[in-house]
Amino acid sequence: MLRFIVQRLLVTALVIAVTSMVAFSLVHLTGDPAAAMAGENAAPEDVEAIRRTYGFDRPIWEQYLTWVGRFLAGDFGRSHYLKLGVGEVLAEHMPVTATLGVLALAFALGLSIPLGVAAALRPNTIVDRVALWIAVAGQALPSFLFALGLIYVFGVLLRWLPVSGDATWQHFILPSVALGYYATPAIMRLTRSGMMEALQSDHVRTARAFGLSRWRVVVRHGLRHAIIPVVSLAAVQLGFMLGGSIVIETVFSLKGLGYLAWQSIQRADIEVIQAILLVIAATYAVLTLLADILNAALDPRIRIG
Amino acid sequence: MASIASATAAPVLALSPGRVALGRTLRHGGFWVGGGILLVILVAAILAPLLTAHDPTWQDLGKRLVPPVWDARGSWEHPLGTDQLGRDYLARLIYGGRISLLIGFATVLISGAIGTALGIAAGYWGGRVDLLINFVLTIRLTLPVVLVALVVVALAGNSLTILMLVIGLLLWDRFAIVTRSATQQIASREFIVAAQAIGSSTGRILFKEILPNITGPLIVVASVELAHAILLEAALSFLGLGVQPPLFTWGLMIAEAKNQLFFRPWLIAVPGAALVALIFAINLVGDAVRDVTAPEGRA
């Protein structure tokens, strides 16, 4: 187990390192960062000045190493637009995105696991079809359109929930639903197939043959097994949600990382963009690592080899 | 001698299930419904100039926000009304599908080529090649798609070409995953082993033996990614970093109407419905192909 964790840790570190290079080159090689920062109507001398100030004239690898060195030392750079340290800016926006991600995942799991279990208990019946339909029906909607639909129904027609900002917990309900709904089909399908397999297994037959209650048979001896792969999928989906939160945060004006990224892109705030890219990618890498470890920890056959 | 005989006979045998699958696809209800909707949208996009007399970019500021015909104040002159710049909404709807479809198909070609090549290589050679490609795949999955697309488009300038390239370069992961496992399953089958044994060139084996045998899953992924690409373009346009005027797509139409949500929801509902119908149709066709080629793969 320890060996497994160490090995996965090393791979994750490598992934983050390579990802940071890709993220850095994306920002520096796809366009001219100095020109972008200076704005459209800047004089050539100003662009040159920015280039020298920020060191964009040095070789790319040198810039990268400097950046990484500063990053590792805890200096995330400075937002040229906000005139603030990137670390401060990120710390201010991070909690909103984290809250949104966790709530969205909770919504996704709360919807898709019961649906998957219900479908597996009555496969190929109307229950199965309705469950699948609930999970899949809205997937043809782009997420921003689904979000606008939620705003229209619950904010404009019914006036039940606030639709903009992040002042109270009610503000997070619609965004979480809008973000979490897109993770439901995958989780629901995996729960369903896992449950079908688990319910047909010998140990579930044993549990029934020993007169255990239906709840115990389904949850303790069925779902307990089906849930193992779902846990890793959930961690991975959370990573995807953090990456996809940019659209939802923009629609609902939630001041999270995604919203910050969108604003920073429009302001050509290079340092902030780089940092967000790296933070989101690293979070995803760490979450998949966590998924693998959790997966192993939940299965005694792996845990106790 | 026997192995040579099976080497020449087997590919023929392996193709015939494909023909059976094609026949079954053509009898699948979902395929016809989805295919029908898709055809209508495609034909409308291609024949757009014949279907409406209005120029979708012509602004008539005197006739802004005319309601659609089902509203009491609407008229048949603008069946779907006009937008905030007085442009005919029906014309914009018909023309708007063009760029969405173009981006969708172009990116699927790019991402399909990249993903299939990587997936087949990983599945066929295995070992270190597989490890390396898997690592590249992990890196790709680690990068958040929407954010990376936004950054590149913002920095490199959002021309149509760049948009297609960026989306195409980002969405190859599922192609690689699916072709890799499909190739692994096929690579050990006897007709491949036999082809290797009689000294067929690797290129011949990859293109003539493996590729034709993984078309089923490839079509399914292509349908998923076609929908994915169109949705991604719509999201980028919605965030203001997709296609730029005078070009426009349904996603951009929704973005432009975003502030009208409270009072004129139809401005969002109309392109939204078109987008949903398109995605729904693509999914139906994809599901039909999946049902027919791999029925056990259904959820």
Place this chain on the structure above:
Amino acid sequence: MTGPLLEVRGLKVEIAVPGGMTRPVRGVDFSVAAGETLAIVGESGCGKSLTSLAIMGLLPRAARLAAETIALKGLSLIGLSESGWRRLRGERIAMIFQDPMTALDPCYRIGDQMAEVLRQHRPVSAEAARQRALELLTRVGISSPEQRLTQFPHQLSGGLRQRVMIAMALLCEPELIIADEPTTALDVTIQAQILHLLAEIQRDTGIGLILISHDLGVVAGVAHRIAVMYGGEIVEIGERDAILGRPLHPYTEGLMHSIPVPGETRRGETLGFIPGTVPRQTGELTRCGFLERCPYATGRSAAGPVPLREAADGRLVRCVLPLDGSGRDPAAWTRQAEGV
């Protein structure tokens, strides 16, 4: 003694398949008394496992059950509610399965699984449940039971796991235990130990035991009575010594010939000696079900369905041949095996 412990009359199981109904169990009658071991023997597909699942109310959803009587001490099990079944299973009837590798839940410790069963049926504390589990693990001959309680199934050998299953079956002191091929998945030496253990427990507790096996050799040492099943019917049922001493049904005879000789054991369920396999028949039988594979078949075998007839020693046999054992030419088996 008043009446049997378990009484089964006219048990039928039908399963809908594309294009009709298969009838894997077609009218089975038997009873088990307290303190008795009944062995049900037959090849795979003869209906013995479905018979036991029917008694437990665990038939697959696709299967349809019909029976005149299935009763445990006068309590009818036909149409029992789900909660009625739960009070019965594990409490009054316990079941031991074929593969101890998969029958225990790999996610929970042995002690937790045993406690879960006991506490489902008895209002006892966790500690009391642990003590009871410990006691039974000791009873089934497991050394260092304390340690086993905290282990996961995959940490135990197959034989140990089957002992755990037996201990679990004994938790609530059931009246009847059904053991479905309890030794098939085990090594030969372990097989003997487990059978010995089952026989010993049966003797000490006086419970009824139904032992299901494809191998007459396995049940020979422990059964009091033997029921031989073929094609969903009982073809011969009677006292062990009578049947093993002189089988009267040709199928029983074939099974006896195929008892593995020590040293050349066979694990599979195909019978080397009787050519062919159990045929799948959908409609009602119109002749002897064993006809195709019977070396002694006569014109009368095909004349109509064969009823069970009582032989002089009290056993029942489903065969048209004389029940005194005459009319059977031993060389017929060899001739048939050689395909003459």
